[in-house]
Amino acid sequence: MSIATAPSPSVALPGGRSDLVVVGAGIVGLAHAVEAVRRGLSVTVVERDRRPVGASVRNFGHCCITAQRGDLLGLAERSRAGWLFAAARAGLWAPEAGALVVARSATELAVLEELRDERGADAVRLRTRDEVGTALGRAADARDDLVGGALLPADLRVNPREAAPRLAQWLAEQPGVTVAWGTNVTGVEQGTVHTSRGPVHGEQILLCVGHDLDRLYPAEAEAHGIERCRLSMARVEAPAAFRTDAAVLTATSMLRYDGFTAMPSAGRLRTEVTGHSPELLDVVANVMFTRLPDGTVLVGDSHAYDATEIPFQDEATTELLLREAARVLGVRDVRITERWQGVYASSANGPLLVRDVAPGVRALSVTSGIGMTLSFGLAAATFDGALHATA
Ligand SMILES: Cc1cc2nc3c(=O)[nH]c(=O)nc-3n(C[C@H](O)[C@H](O)[C@H](O)COP(=O)(O)OP(=O)(O)OC[C@H]3O[C@@H](n4cnc5c(N)ncnc54)[C@H](O)[C@@H]3O)c2cc1C
Incomplete structure (x- = not known):
């Protein structure tokens, strides 16, 4: 079995300014992009690889909801609804099998x-x-x-080999969305993401690069003990x-x-x-x-x-x-x-890294191995303003 093929990597970067630029086409970034589309925003997703190959395609495809506790249980329950919405739109296999x-x-x-x-x-x-x-x-x-x-x-199942690639494909077909593959992000500042193919501009920027946050923001990653x-x-x-x-x-x-x-x-x-x-x-x-x-x-x-x-x-x-x-x-x-x-x-210091690293630039990494479970709940909480950054 091979990982589903992603859309062409030769997508041109948008010349204008998106409402949101998401860095990283893993499940955390893609869930945020789906939620942004749901709310009528324009989005550019920037991914260094030619298709998703990170944690999001290497896992069990288990949205492990009931075994969570406290705030994470609330996020997981919210995520379940988001997964089902996205699965219906993008045509994902997502049995409510528990x-x-x-x-x-x-x-x-x-x-x-x-x-x-x-x-x-x-x-x-x-x-x-x-x-x-x-x-x-x-x-x-x-x-x-x-x-x-x-x-x-309540637990959900998805096919990890299919979910992220197909969500990315579905996103690329939506008006106002660009998915730029093979585009490495080298630096970020307010309103601009610097990439190996030139700058990308956005009102808001979200870094969903998992453990590789230490490549872009080493001090922030170290402060959280990533x-x-x-x-x-x-x-x-x-x-x-x-x-x-x-x-x-x-x-x-x-x-x-x-x-x-x-x-x-x-x-x-x-x-x-x-x-x-x-x-x-x-x-x-x-x-x-x-x-x-x-x-x-x-x-x-x-x-x-x-x-x-x-x-x-x-x-x-x-x-x-x-x-x-x-x-x-x-x-x-x-x-x-x-x-x-x-x-x-x-990280031993907490299940999530949520840091505002520059004005309008947020880094978000799941640091507890349950990113499939939480992804869509985190996305909903981000847009509701319910996910608070730590200093
Ligand atoms: C073996 C395994 C089993 C797991 N099982 C489960 C499970 O059953 N249930 C569950 O909830 N979770 C599980 N997890 C955890 C879950 O897979 C992760 O928490 C989740 O996939 C993280 O998603 P992400 O989008 O942050 O990371 P990723 O999928 O790793 O995506 C990050 C993306 O950022 C891109 N990127 C990084 N740096 C740059 C850059 N500079 N420029 C452009 N792009 C960049 C990367 O190429 C990558 O595509 C498991 C993980 C593994 C590895």
């Missing part, structure tokens, strides 16, 4: 029950062992390690009976997302996983998988943090993740068809 959290111990199930008690039985639908087994495509006599699980129906988080991913052939479009999450996912980690049994779960699978915690694993429309499955992931990412992918980490995914699927092994490394912006 997420299935698999419980393989009483402690894992306890976390899910506690989340159900907090959010209600509609938002967190507990599932029996057999319901989970059936959803995973496991034979009736191969479910002994399953205890139960929960369906989180690092690069590197993740191991693989695409595998699906076992024939595995058919669900729901994202499948496991115990290590429950150690990752705030919605789960705030539950009373989460501490006990960490102790339990430390006892039986310390190697998963060593690579900061979030063992999860999602099925693409062609039936293949995206499997990941691990997390390694550094200012500049190491380019070498550790085979042992990929094998560990695949072994664990195979266990959850109830198969002996899975056949890999692709491997890759994803990189996203991360």
